[in-house]
Amino acid sequence: MALPEGEAEASQPRALAAQVASREGLIVLACVLTMAALAWWWLVGLEAEMAAMVAAPMGGMAMHGITMPPPAEPFSVPYFASTFTMWAIMMVAMMLPTAAPMIALHEVFSRKNGQGGLATAMFAGGYLVVWTYFAAMAALIQTALVAKGMVDAAQLQFGSHRLSALLLFGAGIYELSPLKRVCLSNCQSPVIFLVRNWRPGVAGAFQMGRRHGAYCLGCCAVLMLLLFVGGVMNLAWIALLTVVVLAEKYAPPRWRADRILAVCLLAAAVVVWLC
Numbered sequence: 599m600a601l602p603e604g605e606a607e608a609s610q611p612r613a614l615a616a617q618v619a620s621r622e623g624l625i626v627l628a629c630v631l632t633m634a635a636l637a638w639w640w641l642v643g644l645e646a647e648m649a650a651m652v653a654a655p656m657g658g659m660a661m662h663g664i665t666m667p668p669p670a671e672p673f674s675v676p677y678f679a680s681t682f683t684m685w686a687i688m689m690v691a692m693m694l695p696t697a698a699p700m701i702a703l704h705e706v707f708s709r710k711n712g713q714g715g716l717a718t719a720m721f722a723g724g725y726l727v728v729w730t731y732f733a734a735m736a737a738l739i740q741t742a743l744v745a746k747g748m749v750d751a752a753q754l755q756f757g758s759h760r761l762s763a764l765l766l767f768g769a770g771i772y773e774l775s776p777l778k779r780v781c782l783s784n785c786q787s788p789v790i791f792l793v794r795n796w797r798p799g800v801a802g803a804f805q806m807g808r809r810h811g812a813y814c815l816g817c818c819a820v821l822m823l824l825l826f827v828g829g830v831m832n833l834a835w836i837a838l839l840t841v842v843v844l845a846e847k848y849a850p851p852r853w854r855a856d857r858i859l860a861v862c863l864l865a866a867a868v869v870v871w872l873c
Contacts, residue, residue, distance in 0.1 A: 622709050623702040626718060630698040637691035644684065645831050648752075678741050684831075685733035685740075692822070692840045693729050693814065694722075696847055700788040700810060701725070704803070707792050717803035724807020728815050732822070739823075740830065754830035762827040763871035769820045770863030773856045781816035782856055785847045818843050827870075 705718040743749035749756060756762045772778055784791050791813075797806050821839055828835030842859065849855040 620706055622705045626705040626715075627698055627702040630694055630701050630722065634691055634694045634698075637687050637694070640687050641691055641831070641833065641836070645833055648831055678737055681740050682734055682737035685736045686730055688825075688830075688836065689729040689733050689822075690726065692836060692843070693818065694726070695840065696785075696818075696843050697722075697725055697810070697814065699848070700791070703788050703792060704806070707796070708803070711798065713798070713803075717800050720800050720804040721807035721810075724804040724809075725811040725814070726807075728808055728811030732815055732819060736822070740826075743826070749826060754826075755828060755832070756826055759870050759873060763867045765824060765827055766863050766867035766870060769824055770860045770867060772820045773860035773863065777816055778856060781813045782846065783851070784810070784813040785817050786849075786851055817847075 701718060701722050704721045705715065708714070708717045740749060740754070744751050744754075747757070748761065756765070791810060792806075795806050795809055797803065821843060824839060825832075825835065828838075846855045846859060
């Protein structure tokens with residue numbers, strides 16, 4: 599492997615910045631962020647279309663060839679398909695930027711080990727496959743909650759502040775759990791992750807991407823469900839959660855960002871419950 603584990607652990611923060619700043623790393627970083635920017639562009643357009651649908655609720659809406667049927671049909675196949683598409687693109691917009699340093703670093707390691715860019719593309723693909731699974735589950739949850747009237751079909755957020763408070767409380771408790779700590783530690787240390795989990799070849803890269811995606815899912819899935827609190831298509835809320843995930847992943851571990859976030863979420867749960 600390119601770096602001994604002990605050396606990687608000692609120099610991880612500087613190694614990450616230095617290696618991502620290499621030519622190969624910067625090219626991959628630009629490609630990844632361009633993909634994320636396109637996903638954000640799609641979301642901005644979709645939010646405008648959803649606002650138009652709320653103003654004229656009798657019709658559906660179409661965005662780049664994808665039709666969202668009226669909310670009067672929450673359990674239809676078209677509704678689930680469009681909801682899944684929305685969540686999948688939203689996960690690209692939110693989670694791909696947080697994985698960009700890891701993907702760029704994989705490209706640097708791949709070049710050093712005689713592999714080309716295809717391996718890094720497969721690594722990113724493996725990562726996105728995991729979040730696509732999550733998008734499918736989130737779409738099922740949304741479909742069920744809309745059907746039961748627990749989520750407003752137009753605003754796509756909980757109709758009850760008590761439900762919002764309970765989800766915020768659960769997210770705060772999860773931030774303090776051992777599972778969260780393990781997953782976050784693997785997300786916070788890209789160099790160490792690659793050293794410990796390196797697999798050669800295209801298939802190995804895909805496997806590594808899925809593994810990293812699984813850790814990322816364990817770290818952030820509960821935070822993604824908070825979209826039901828502020829609104830699934832509330833762009834300001836989406837952006838805030840993206841920034842929170844970025845800060846938690848890349849803040850120095852000694853800052854214990856998970857503890858700070860837990861306190862904030864628990865305090866927000868109390869405020870929302872009492873309001």
